Amino acid sequence: MAARHSAGFAIEAMQPAAVEAVLAVQAQAYAGVDVLEDAGLFLNRIRLSPRTCWVARGPDGVLGYLVSYPWPLGAPPRLNVPLPALPADARSWFLHDCAVAPAAAGQGVGTALVRTGLDHARKAGLACATLVSLAPARAYWVRQGFEAVEAEPEALDGYGAGACYMRRLLEA
Numbered sequence: 001m002a003a004r005h006s007a008g009f010a011i012e013a014m015q016p017a018a019v020e021a022v023l024a025v026q027a028q029a030y031a032g033v034d035v036l037e038d039a040g041l042f043l044n045r046i047r048l049s050p051r052t053c054w055v056a057r058g059p060d061g062v063l064g065y066l067v068s069y070p071w072p073l074g075a076p077p078r079l080n081v082p083l084p085a086l087p088a089d090a091r092s093w094f095l096h097d098c099a100v101a102p103a104a105a106g107q108g109v110g111t112a113l114v115r116t117g118l119d120h121a122r123k124a125g126l127a128c129a130t131l132v133s134l135a136p137a138r139a140y141w142v143r144q145g146f147e148a149v150e151a152e153p154e155a156l157d158g159y160g161a162g163a164c165y166m167r168r169l170l171e172a
Contacts, residue, residue: 007107009063011116014046014053021062022055029099033134035160037080037097044082045069045096052093054116056100056109064100066113068093070124075155076132076165093121093170095131114144121170128169135162144168 014022019042026036046053049069056064070090077083077096095117100109121129133141138148151165 009056009058009107009109011054011056011112013050014055014065014067016043016046018055018062019043022065025062025065025101026099028101033160035079035134035158040082041080042067048083048086052117052120054113056104056113058104063104063107064098064109064113066098066117067096068117069096070094070126071130073128073130075152076130079158091127093117093124093126093129095129110140118170126170128167130165130167132156132159133164133166134160138164141166
């Protein structure tokens with residue numbers, strides 16, 4: 001079921017048919033940054049955790065997306081690497097990727113996607129949310145309640161210079 005927002009978009013479960021539009025948003029949002037992931041990665045995450053991957057859809061199509069899933073604390077998964085399964089010992093909600101099309105910036109799309117994910121994680125009883133922030137997005141994630149925490153340096157390989165591991169505790 002889609003959650004409607006007053007700004008004219010709905011948050012709904014990401015379906016395989018939306019991956020092409022998600023890739024277009026990713027390419028626009030990360031223009032000039034070498035972190036693009038392929039369709040196989042998105043399809044893998046939808047298959048593993050279909051209830052924690054969402055898109056924001058407006059009248060003209062996908063405005064943004066969020067890919068997330070339960071994950072252990074510590075080292076994040078590698079970029080663009082399919083997973084055979086989700087770990088059984090996951091105590092954290094890992095926000096793998098959240099992007100908004102530049103044309104939808106300032107409409108609350110990213111905030112609505114993150115709020116949807118945080119609500120889901122709380123209801124699932126997860127202790128915290130984690131992510132890897134690219135350098136240009138760090139201030140955004142701080143505004144969303146995340147703080148930088150230590151991670152093994154090699155855990156951030158491939159995320160680019162200035163990337164940092166961040167965490168937000170989830171209140172019950």
